[in-house]
Amino acid sequence: MPDPDWPLALHAVLAARGVTLASYVPDAGHAALIRAAEADPSMRTVALSTEEEGVALAAGAWIGGGRSVLLMQSSGVGNCLNMLSLIRTGRFPFLTLVTMRGEWGEFNPWQVPMSEATAPAFGLMGVQVHRVDRAEDAAPTVDAAAASAFEGGSAVAVLLAQRLIGSKSFGEAPK
Amino acid sequence: MSGATETRLDRRAVVARLLRDRGGTVVVSGLGSPSWDVAAPGDHPRNVYLWGAMGGCVAMALGLALAKPDVPVLAVTGDGEMMMGVGSLAVVAAQAPANLAIVVLDNGEYGETGAQRAHTAPNAPNRADLAALAAASGLRGARTVSTEAELEALAGEVPTTGAGPVFAAVSVAPGPAARGAIANALKDMGHGRVRTRLALGLSAV
Numbered sequence: 001m002p003d004p005d006w007p008l009a010l011h012a013v014l015a016a017r018g019v020t021l022a023s024y025v026p027d028a029g030h031a032a033l034i035r036a037a038e039a040d041p042s043m044r045t046v047a048l049s050t051e052e053e054g055v056a057l058a059a060g061a062w063i064g065g066g067r068s069v070l071l072m073q074s075s076g077v078g079n080c081l082n083m084l085s086l087i088r089t090g091r092f093p094f095l096t097l098v099t100m101r102g103e104w105g106e107f108n109p110w111q112v113p114m115s116e117a118t119a120p121a122f123g124l125m126g127v128q129v130h131r132v133d134r135a136e137d138a139a140p141t142v143d144a145a146a147a148s149a150f151e152g153g154s155a156v157a158v159l160l161a162q163r164l165i166g167s168k169s170f171g172e173a174p175k
Numbered sequence: 176m177s178g179a180t181e182t183r184l185d186r187r188a189v190v191a192r193l194l195r196d197r198g199g200t201v202v203v204s205g206l207g208s209p210s211w212d213v214a215a216p217g218d219h220p221r222n223v224y225l226w227g228a229m230g231g232c233v234a235m236a237l238g239l240a241l242a243k244p245d246v247p248v249l250a251v252t253g254d255g256e257m258m259m260g261v262g263s264l265a266v267v268a269a270q271a272p273a274n275l276a277i278v279v280l281d282n283g284e285y286g287e288t289g290a291q292r293a294h295t296a297p298n299a300p301n302r303a304d305l306a307a308l309a310a311a312s313g314l315r316g317a318r319t320v321s322t323e324a325e326l327e328a329l330a331g332e333v334p335t336t337g338a339g340p341v342f343a344a345v346s347v348a349p350g351p352a353a354r355g356a357i358a359n360a361l362k363d364m365g366h367g368r369v370r371t372r373l374a375l376g377l378s379a380v
Contacts, residue, residue: 021241043243046270048234056231056260060203060238060242063223063368064246065377086228086235090364153380162289 006164007032009139010031010097011040013068017093023054029099029165030071051076052083052158056103059092060149067150070096075114077121083124087155094127094155095146104162118159122128127155133164177330183297186347190217190251193278193333198247199372200334201239205232205252207287208352209280213251215355220374226362230259233277237267240275242337243375246273247334254281254295254305254344261308265339268313276333276341277306277314286351287367294337297346305344317342 008089010033014022022048024030036104037043048054054070061068072080077098087094101108119129130150132141138160145156180303189292190212191363194202204213209232210224223239225232257279267275283296294303309317320329320343329343360366 021238044236044267046241049265052231053234053260053263053266054232056228056243058242059231059368060223061236061242062238063201063371063375064239064242065372065375066238066242083228083231086225086231086364089227090368092364092368164236 001143004135006138007134008036010142011036012104013139013143013146014038014057015043015137017067017143017150019067021046021066021070022071023048023057023068024071025051025054025073025076027073027099027101028070029073029160029162030097033071033097051079053082054096055094056086057082058094059086059090062092067093067121070093070094072096072100073099074101074118077118078114081121082125084155085156088126091153092155093149093153095149096127096157097142097160099160099165100162102162106162122157127157129157130158131161133161135164138164139154183348184321184323184345186212186282186352187215187346189280189326189345190349192330193251194247195330197221197249197334200249201243201375202245202251203232203236203239205250205256207213207230207253207256209251209253209256211354212280213217213350213354218358218361222338223367223371224361226374229256230263231266232256233260233263236275236277237263237270237272241270243272244272245336246375247336248272249334251279251288252277252279253287253295254279254283257305258294258303261312262292262311263312264342266311268377271340273339274336275339276335277309277341277343278329278333279288279344281344282347282349283307284349286288286349290349295344296346306342309342311345314340314342315350319342319344319346321346
């Protein structure tokens with residue numbers, strides 16, 4: 001039986017790794033993690049108007065001594081591409097968690113193009129990609145990614161599979 | 176509001192005035208002319224120059240301001256860069272960082288790329304008004320600065336540790352900023368991020 005509380009485990013991992021800033025463009029798959037971050041007095045949440053703001057925010061926060069995470073869905077990765085040149089040029093530590101759409105029981109075809117382009121796009125911009133398909137792998141993978149980012153200075157994305165999140169949470173598919 | 180008959184301020188002098196009493200302020204400059212303007216009065220380890228990442232200046236400054244609430248942070252950018260990241264004004268308003276000020280040097284054109292007409296072009300009846308955009312985004316004290324007296328008033332508030340977020344769109348003369356001598360190292364963010372961290376008393380990495 002998969003652990004339905006994996007988003008809470010992700011919050012615990014992020015907190016343990018010293019993340020104090022969580023920026024996001026919301027996604028249903030991130031809702032529980034965002035709620036957990038909002039309920040944590042040691043973590044500040046920042047609602048963005050577009051995902052690339054979170055990339056720039058992460059760079060600024062790091063200069064100020066803060067560790068941050070950017071939460072977004074796969075469609076938002078496309079919005080980030082040029083801003084990721086800031087991460088690469090500055091060799092900033094960077095951590096993002098991406099909920100995947102468009103790959104498992106997706107009812108909205110508009111989610112498919114960026115879904116298929118998400119991992120290649122990160123690769124083109126020099127961001128390492130890890131992928132989580134099973135709930136039990138979520139926390140260890142995010143912990144490893146956070147270690148790579150904040151101890152190793154890497155830019156790392158963790159893709160949280162749509163199958164993991166559950167496509168049913170996105171509303172009823174037409175019969 | 177600026178108009179064709181007004182003498183518009185000199186961008187280099189505006190920035191020099193605002194940085195004169197900067198104290199421990201960290202300055203994040205938007206790509207192109209604002210980075211030249213911020214470097215001109217003298218390089219500083221608390222200057223963070225962007226030469227790319229268009230649209231990200233305010234968001235980057237916000238990240239710094241949230242991570243270091245006891246340090247004044249000043250974003251200096253241009254009108255084109257600001258328009259590309261205009262949504263970040265609402266993000267700043269929602270976060271309400273008291274230590275952040277945003278100054279947009281508004282020359283109404285894309286001065287770096289051949290003076291193409293920008294959305295804030297001063298003589299257009301349908302021009303975009305950055306101060307109004309900022310105010311409507313929740314930065315209620317947002318204002319336009321177009322005279323020396325208004326600049327002096329702004330200099331009394333910028334940099335700020337307690338009265339922010341401050342937003343001002345400063346009407347400056349058209350054209351790009353003059354170039355200066357700038358070391359290649361100052362274009363290297365990998366170097367810049369480390370030296371600013373060290374200046375803030377943080378570890379290098």
